[in-house]
Amino acid sequence: MMQHRDDSAGQAVPRSASDQPLLEVGIVVAGQTDAADMQAIRLMRDRLAERLQEDFGEFRWVLTLVNRAEALSRLPGSTRVEPVELLEVGQTERESQHWDFILIVTQAELRTHYKPYAVGIVARIHDAAVLSTSRLDPRSESTAVHHEGRVAAMSERLLALALHALGHLNGLVHSADSDNIMYEMARPSDLVAMQSWTAEQKSDVVENLRLIADVRLEEQADAGRTSATSFYVRGAWVNRHEIADAVLQAHPWEFPQRLGRLTTAAFSTVLVLLMTAETWDLASSVTAGQLAGLLAIALCVTTAFVAAKQRLLVRRGRRLTEQTVVANVAAVAIVLSGMMTTFFGLLGTTLAFQVLVFRTSVVKTWAASLHEPWTFAHSLVVASFVAAMGLVIGAFGASFEEYNYFRHIAFVDEET
Secondary structure, rough: OOEEEEEOEEEEEEOOOOOOOEEEEEEEEOOOOHHHHHHHHHHHHHHHHHHHHHHHHOEEEEEEEEEEEEOOOOOOOOOOOHHHHHHHHHHHHHHHHHEEEEEEEEEEEEOOOOOOOOOEEEHHOEEEHHHHHHOOOHOOOOEEEEEEHHHHHHHHHHHHHHHHHHHOOOOOOOOOOEEOEEEEEOOOOHHHOOOOHHHHHHHHHHHHHHHHHHHOOHOOOOOOOOOOHHHHHHHHHHOHHHHHHHHHHHHHHHHHHOOOOHHHHHHHHHEEEEHHHHHHHHHHHHOHHHHHHHHHHHHHHHHHHHHHHOOOOOOOOOOOOOHHHHHHHHHHHHHHHHHHHHHHHHHHHHHHHHHHHHHHHHHHHHOOOOOOOOOHHHHHHHHHHHHHHHHHHHHHHHHOOHHHHEEEEEOOOEOO
């Protein structure tokens, strides 16, 4: 029912053939690893295959282990690496192997942005997770650990961590039960007790796996005759729920707080524009149609600029794949949602500033082209105009955000 392949050994060992839906998990070992780590990873791979077959026997599981010792050589500071950089390494392998899930395992410690440290990160937008053995190794707690003890402890912890990550990749949330695989662990030693699924969790995973095991769009008979635009539309529609989940997991409503440079640039622009009489005069004469068009252009331009500048889009390889569509559409939707959140934050702040600071008599003098009494509707138009301008300038501020930090916010759902 299972097939293991270790590319470092160049062998494939088929267990049996089956008409069951096929699911493939790629395990990429990124960077140099010592003998204990590599042995633990191989043992984890074998036990993970057995566990997946035991728990989700409706499917035929294929686990492939690929050793990419050179993967970290191009990354600066390879003892502590950016998880999103490793996601790129994994995506390259995935595109060539057509895996359903990918686990990237590294001996290096992961750089975090939300927690003091993490032994893994989950990126549902890519159906991928990065796992680090750095803190799973008993040697990090005590130097008096023999080789066999290191291998046994690391393989056990890695297995639980891999199952935990796969649970998240299939839509599961955390459990309060310390024995449950989806328990939100506080320390690496908690992984030892995380062994069980609930019946409801297994049912939810099976339901999601059935969707993943379906024939991909690029594998269908008419794929070669479909235009890129049509392929994107079909891919986005078929995976609309997955894309929506990815957007929610990214918490775009927190973008103004997380992206300090973008927010600072946007609010600074708003304050400057509000103190300029020409802004009030121009904005008060804008029609509803012009304002709607301005807002649409501002959102589209800022979304496109940020997505391109921060390199959030997966580059197309030799052929367009369903996973590429999901990743790119979700990335654009995440940025668009974040820009909309920022816009409404600017709008509310601008309206409040108008009410608290500017008297109507002063505003009326500034809006010289307006030949009617000043109303709240005029305030709303001015606030919308100023917020749109602030959003555009804020997007330029986003270009100064750290490249990996922005991608971490957009792609990483959890630091474990």
